[in-house]
Amino acid sequence: MRKLTTLASSTIVLLTSAGPAFAQNVEGFDESQIPFTNMGKLMSNALALLFFFAGLLTFFFIVVGGIQWITAGGDAKAAQSARDRITAAVVGLIVVVAAYAITLILGQVFGINLFEFQFPGTDKTAGG
Numbered sequence: 001m002r003k004l005t006t007l008a009s010s011t012i013v014l015l016t017s018a019g020p021a022f023a024q025n026v027e028g029f030d031e032s033q034i035p036f037t038n039m040g041k042l043m044s045n046a047l048a049l050l051f052f053f054a055g056l057l058t059f060f061f062i063v064v065g066g067i068q069w070i071t072a073g074g075d076a077k078a079a080q081s082a083r084d085r086i087t088a089a090v091v092g093l094i095v096v097v098a099a100y101a102i103t104l105i106l107g108q109v110f111g112i113n114l115f116e117f118q119f120p121g122t123d124k125t126a127g128g
Contacts, residue, residue, distance in 0.1 A: 047103075054096040061089035 069082035107113050 058089050058093040062086055
């Protein structure tokens with residue numbers, strides 16, 4: 001109980017003692033050094049990259065499972081392990097494709113395209 005009281009009081013002190021931070025224009029700030037200026041484009045690219053790596057990992061696991069199956073040499077346990085690896089890779093690919101389809105369907109329903117995301121109040125799309 002003492003630890004909980006100490007944690008609660010410490011949290012309250014930290015949250016109430018924070019001072020305000022005022023944004024201001026900084027003279028001589030070079031905006032060309034910022035790696036990205038459009039958060040929507042960053043999110044779109046990250047989502048596409050995640051789908052790409054998921055597909056790449058699926059391919060890798062199918063190849064590894066195939067090699068494992070070929071080199072099983074009649075060992076039933078090794079062959080079953082290879083089949084399980086390939087099955088898991090295919091199920092993972094189905095999950096990734098389903099997630100992609102769900103994002104497209106929800107995008108159509110709500111009118112949001114996550115692959116060309118545009119924040120409200122801006123006139124540019126993320127992909128353009």
